[in-house]
Amino acid sequence: xxxxxxxxxxxxxxxxxxxxxxxxxxxxxxxxxxxxxxxxxxxxxxxxxxxxxxxxxxxxxxxxxxxxxxxxxxxxxxxxxxxxxxxxxxxxxxxxxxxxxxxxxxxxxxxxxxxxxxxxxxxxxxxxxxxxxxxxxxxxxxxxxxxxxxxxxxxxxxxxxxxxxxxxxxxxxxxxxxxxxxxxxxxxxxxxxxxxxxxxxxxxxxxxxxxxxxxxxxxxxxxxxxxxxxxxxxxxxxxxxxxxxxxxxxxxxxxxxxxxxxxxxxxxxxxxxxxxxxxxxxxxxxxxxxxxxxxxxxxxxxxxxxxxxxxxxxxxxxxxxxxxxxxxxxxxxxxxxxxxxxxxxxxxxxxxxxxxxxxxxxxxxxxxxxxxxxxxxxxxxxxxxxxxxxxxxxxxxxx
Ligand code: RFL
Ligand code: PHB
Numbered sequence: 001x002x003x004x005x006x007x008x009x010x011x012x013x014x015x016x017x018x019x020x021x022x023x024x025x026x027x028x029x030x031x032x033x034x035x036x037x038x039x040x041x042x043x044x045x046x047x048x049x050x051x052x053x054x055x056x057x058x059x060x061x062x063x064x065x066x067x068x069x070x071x072x073x074x075x076x077x078x079x080x081x082x083x084x085x086x087x088x089x090x091x092x093x094x095x096x097x098x099x100x101x102x103x104x105x106x107x108x109x110x111x112x113x114x115x116x117x118x119x120x121x122x123x124x125x126x127x128x129x130x131x132x133x134x135x136x137x138x139x140x141x142x143x144x145x146x147x148x149x150x151x152x153x154x155x156x157x158x159x160x161x162x163x164x165x166x167x168x169x170x171x172x173x174x175x176x177x178x179x180x181x182x183x184x185x186x187x188x189x190x191x192x193x194x195x196x197x198x199x200x201x202x203x204x205x206x207x208x209x210x211x212x213x214x215x216x217x218x219x220x221x222x223x224x225x226x227x228x229x230x231x232x233x234x235x236x237x238x239x240x241x242x243x244x245x246x247x248x249x250x251x252x253x254x255x256x257x258x259x260x261x262x263x264x265x266x267x268x269x270x271x272x273x274x275x276x277x278x279x280x281x282x283x284x285x286x287x288x289x290x291x292x293x294x295x296x297x298x299x300x301x302x303x304x305x306x307x308x309x310x311x312x313x314x315x316x317x318x319x320x321x322x323x324x325x326x327x328x329x330x331x332x333x334x335x336x337x338x339x340x341x342x343x344x345x346x347x348x349x350x351x352x353x354x355x356x357x358x359x360x361x362x363x364x365x366x367x368x369x370x371x372x373x374x375x376x377x378x379x380x381x382x383x384x385x386x387x388x389x390x391x392x393x394x395x396x397x398x399x
Contacts, residue, residue: 003029004154006139006316008040008165010120012102013286013303014158015109019059020311022116024181029150030120031127031141033159036110043189043263045102046213046221047199047297052304053098053221056105064108068216069100072199075386077373079204079366081249082234082375088199091376091383097199101215102300117333121148127149127154129168132282137223156310157284158303161272165290168280180292181269181348182196188240189263194220195248195256196211200297202366203247203330208353210247212256225352227355237261269293271345274335276298276330277306283329285310290337295351306333308391335394342386 005021007014010032021028032039048056048065056062073089073096089096100360115118126144132155139150157165166174194214195201201212208225224243226235237260247252272291277284286303309332313325350365357365372378 001026001029001148002151003137004152004318005151005154005156006031006137007138007156007158009033009157009159009163009286009288010036010110010122011158011160011286011303012106012109012300013288013307014107014156015113015309016055016059016304017156017158017285017311018108018118018120019061019112020055020119020307021314022084023058023060024311024319025316026314028118029138030113030118031124032122033124033127033139033149034119034138035123037125040103040107040110041186042103043103043221043265044068045297045300046099046215047296047301048098048099048100048105049301049304050204051308051388051391052301053100055160055304055308056108059109059112061108061112064104065098065100068104069098070216071096071098074198076196076198077369078203078210078247078249078252079369080344083201083249083252085198086373086379086383091380092387095387097387099199099214099216104215105300110117118270127159127164129157129165129282132168133280135281137281143264153281154314155282157282157288158286160287161291163288165282165283166274169282173279175275177271179271179345179349181271182228183225183352183353184228184230184266184268185211185223185294186230186232186235186240186266187221187223187264188237188257188261189215189219190261191218191219192220192257192259195217195252199249201252201353202276202295202347204351204369205247206353206362206380207243207247209351210244212244212248212252226266228268232264232266235264237264239351240264248396267294269295269348271341273334273341275334277333278326278330283310285333289333290341292340292344293348294344295348296340296386298340298344302337302340305391311335332395336389336391339385339389
């Protein structure tokens with residue numbers, strides 16, 4: 001088999017890239033280790049920047065988010081048992097965020113891909129990549145007991161943090177930066193109406209961080225910070241709801257509608273960046289190249305902006321026979337990645353209880369939060385990062 005771009009991974013990065021390339025007439029095949037159902041079963045992000053929504057439209061899959069997404073103009077911070085709305089739209093000259101689950105976005109992209117008759121190989125075993133430092137890269141994999149080889153012009157490594165692409169790069173050519181946080185997030189999905197009309201509630205409390213988010217007007221997603229080695233089995237639904245209530249302000253705790261969980265999982269928190277994001281004819285995108293702690297809601301949005309830069313670079317290569325975009329990809333994507341890394345690290349540090357936070361650390365966090373909600377300058381800094389900085393932020397135009 002031969003294609004122009006071989007995409008490894010059918011998560012949001014790989015599926016969105018495949019769709020944008022298809023729209024531009026560039027042939028691509030996706031090789032995915034898991035089954036389609038398994039990919040759809042992973043409950044992850046829920047907040048889309050406008051850039052991500054625009055990209056879904058550009059890819060021809062905007063109908064789902066237009067019908068099922070909820071547009072929001074504000075978020076809410078809770079500390080010292082008090083709520084503080086932040087008018088992100090007012091502070092950013094009209095920008096919004098949209099609540100729409102990663103699961104739904106993935107389903108829309110999968111449906112569009114199969115409607116277009118594009119090849120996706122699910123449940124591929126022993127995926128390996130070859131020859132990307134030369135002119136003829138290829139991908140080998142097993143399917144139904146048979147070995148296959150896919151020849152291509154380029155490989156897009158969209159295979160997440162534990163994928164094979166980054167791991168295949170020679171050790172000396174890659175630099176990794178990492179910070180692992182000493183806690184995780186316990187998340188619960190439940191068919192209950194969201195507690196707050198705001199997009200997301202971020203709560204700082206002496207008991208640790210809590211978060212209220214939504215998937216629709218009848219489905220909510222809630223999280224509490226938990227010890228890194230905690231087990232899901234130790235958390236009954238009742239224990240989860242009790243703990244969440246204790247981290248919110250009293251009125252919100254009273255108002256929250258609880259119900260049986262339909263999903264419950266613990267995610268570790270990590271900041272990670274691999275540099276560069278290009279190795280010859282191999283390009284990394286999304287979680288394959290970087291991880292942010294979920295506090296800033298940036299993981300999925302960064303995957304989308306990588307894909308925007310990468311698809312533009314491939315389109316420029318095939319249409320205009322120019323490699324300028326390809327040569328610029330890593331530098332461009334990494335500039336945006338580090339801005340989101342900084343923001344996610346900062347919000348994580350401000351909102352969570354660390355082992356050494358203590359009384360002093362708690363007071364300093366509260367003082368910073370108090371400054372934030374009373375200073376228009378700092379509120380605006382939070383808002384402009386939260387809605388997403390422009391794709392060309394800080395760039396000098398290419399000649
Ligand atoms: P994904 O979604 O991990 O998809 C990668 C795909 O590659 C496949 N794969 C392989 N395929 C072939 N061969 C191999 N050797 C392969 N190895 C792996 C995988 O099966 C998978 O289908 O990466 P992508 O597309 O870059 O998308 C990134 C987003 O998924 C990610 O940034 C966000 O979900 C991060 N994230 C969250 N972000 C938020 O903004 N808010 C959240 O609440 C939030 N929660 C989360 C998260 C990420 C989590 N991870 C990675 C464990 C919760 C979790 C648990
Ligand atoms: C979610 O809806 O899952 C969500 C929202 C905001 C975050 C993280 C997760 O910062």
